[in-house]
Amino acid sequence: MVNKLVIIKNDQPVTSSLQVAESFDKEPSKVNRSIEKILTESGTPKMASEFFRPGTYLSRGKQYPMYYMTRDGFTLLAMGFTGKKAMQFKIKYIDAFNKMEQQIQNGGFNVPTSMSEALRLAADQQDRIEQMKPKVLFANAVETSDSSILVGELAKLISQNGVDIGAGRLFKWMRSNGYLISGNRSDRNLPTQKxxxxxxxxxxxxxxxxxxxxxxxxxxxxxxxxxxxxxxxxFLKEIQQ
Known part of the structure; x- marks a missing residue:
């Protein structure tokens, strides 16, 4: 599940169509179609394409299309969104700016002079925090464990770190990638020599x-x-790429 409003990609703060879909309770495919409509119907397609960049996300072991969008791209997309959810999502951007400005002032750094600069700083810091969090939690879990675990338990551990995968799909992935023995044989699902x-x-x-x-x-x-x-x-590296 997507849990970050803004991330840093190619040194630029962006949000994603997946995040928008989650925040506005919309189907990801419908949000994608809205973006594609903007790209098609825009009188300045080159400018519009600079606001949106195609990408993919992993869900249930499959890759699905999505879009990353700049602040301007989000503004274009959300312009027609109304209601409580829309207002809440927009307020989060303002809140991110205010909190970052206060934190920078308390730390004795220069206060950003524009919304774009503030969003970049806030997103960069939040991205570092979020990337560290699952790794720290996982490291603590491993340190307190004095025994090995079943593959099904590993699937739960991976899911807790942000990747939606169950025991069956994890077994299949391990067989496909050469970690467990595949085929209709007596040692199926046992570890490979690798x-x-x-x-x-x-x-x-x-x-x-x-x-x-x-x-x-x-x-x-x-x-x-x-x-x-x-x-x-x-798996963490896969979802961060």
Missing amino acids: SMDLKIFEIKERTYNNPDGSVRVTRTPKVTGKGQTYFVNK
């Missing part, structure tokens, strides 16, 4: 005595502390 060499997985074996006197051995893949760091950071 994973064992990276020390991001270990295999836990359990022995059960069957009623008929035979012995049954189960082998379960578990993600080590190093593996937890490896996979969470890997």
